[in-house]
Amino acid sequence: MQIQKVLVVGAGVMGGGIAQLIAQAGLQAILSDIDETIVKKSLDKTQKGLEGRVAKGKMTPSEVEQIMSRITPSVGIEKAEEIDFVIEAIIEDIEAKKKLFAELDKVAPPHAILASNTTSCSITEIASATNRPEKVVGMHFFNPPVVMKLVEIMPGLRTDPETLEITKELAEKLGKTVVTTRTEGPAGIASRVLAGMLNEAVWVLAEGIGGVEEIDKAMKLGSNLPMGPLELIDLIGIDVHLAKTKTLYEKLGDPRYRPCYLLEKMLKAGYLGRKSGKGFYDYTQDPPVPLKF
Ligand SMILES: NC(=O)c1ccc[n+]([C@@H]2O[C@H](COP(=O)([O-])OP(=O)(O)OC[C@H]3O[C@@H](n4cnc5c(N)ncnc54)[C@H](O)[C@@H]3O)[C@@H](O)[C@H]2O)c1
Incomplete structure (x- = not known):
């Protein structure tokens, strides 16, 4: 066709x-x-x-x-x-x-x-x-x-x-x-594998082990990623990332995908990431400034 x-x-x-x-x-x-x-x-x-x-x-x-x-x-x-x-x-x-x-x-x-x-x-x-x-x-x-x-x-x-x-x-x-993909599975391949990592980054932030800046820096330099995980969630959109993680948690019942409460809080505050001007970073500033959580 x-x-x-x-x-x-x-x-x-x-x-x-x-x-x-x-x-x-x-x-x-x-x-x-x-x-x-x-x-x-x-x-x-x-x-x-x-x-x-x-x-x-x-x-x-x-x-x-x-x-x-x-x-x-x-x-x-x-x-x-x-x-x-x-x-x-x-x-x-x-x-x-x-x-x-x-x-x-x-x-x-x-x-x-x-x-x-x-x-x-x-x-x-x-x-x-x-x-x-x-x-x-x-x-x-x-x-x-x-x-x-x-x-x-x-x-x-x-x-x-x-x-x-x-x-x-x-x-x-x-x-x-x-x-x-050979068959249907929630979030396919790339997004599913990534979801676990992105989720973990938010938990590390919520536990206070690192701030936004430290987490993104550690992952970029330590894992050779082009962009930190929190920057990436801001690019994807907090709402989209949260919806995906919730679906994965619901469908697979695996605690790896349990969405961090911080994401809900951000959603309620209208912190949707780049598209709303604020997420883990404040995009109204140039360059964007990491926020404190
Ligand atoms: N953001 C990402 O990184 C990303 C990556 C891959 C796939 N996706 C998927 O792509 C889809 C869109 O994500 P997005 O980030 O562009 O979302 P978005 O929130 O930026 O845009 C969604 C748009 O859909 C419109 N909309 C809502 N209901 C509608 C309807 N009934 N008819 C027509 N338009 C309607 C909204 O007005 C909005 O403009 C989602 O399913 C998401 O999971 C997103």
Whole structure:
């Protein structure tokens, strides 16, 4: 199947970057959210990022114009009737995703594949909200999607091999390297392994063994990581990380994934990480300042 037009639902941290990748690959993207100001903000961010590449001599202004012209802003999912492929990137909430997939199933043409960028929701459960479970698949990009090389593809129990193959072809067309999990498991491979480490970093902070700065420094220099674990949680979003860890704890019952109470406290305070200006660091300062907990 030749994919021409892709609907990306959710124009947050991930959706905007995914739409950019699609447009950069020469395909048509429709970027949708619940509110047009969110979509506009996302498109402005993409435009700014691309202009930064022009300033570095890596792209021409006309290339930027062409890429931006291939992203159509939208609200809701009406435009799903025109597409071949959907990538859902809304909040990490199984009920919200099931509701959306049930609606998409009604509007999207029968041949369309419905993929979810979920970190830890069950693909089989999301697929159960549709009448096309064989065409529902996990397609997990990493943050930031434009930069990170991996896409992890995950089948649900009823996903067709053909769906996996088409999804792989699309990811490769977007310039990504694919790892397909053999079966469905909460959070797949990379996010699950990472979740344990990120969680441990928050516990170490909560126990007062190190502050934000010491923990990130120790992990960067001691484990050769490009970014400290607390910096990484800020990039992912406290809400997204907490939702993933809760799902892992619930599904696996393994204390390794027991989310630290500090994450709940931060969520309640509106400390969502980079996207809200404050998380483990204060991003309203330049350079960001580690906060005390
Ligand atoms: N942040 C990460 O590092 C990361 C990495 C990989 C995968 N993911 C996954 O990607 C998905 C999105 O994460 P994010 O970080 O971009 O979240 P985000 O909070 O930045 O963005 C989510 C967007 O979805 C929109 N939304 C909510 N309900 C909607 C609906 N019914 N229809 C349309 N739009 C709706 C919100 O308005 C918001 O703009 C989640 O499933 C998350 O687990 C996130």
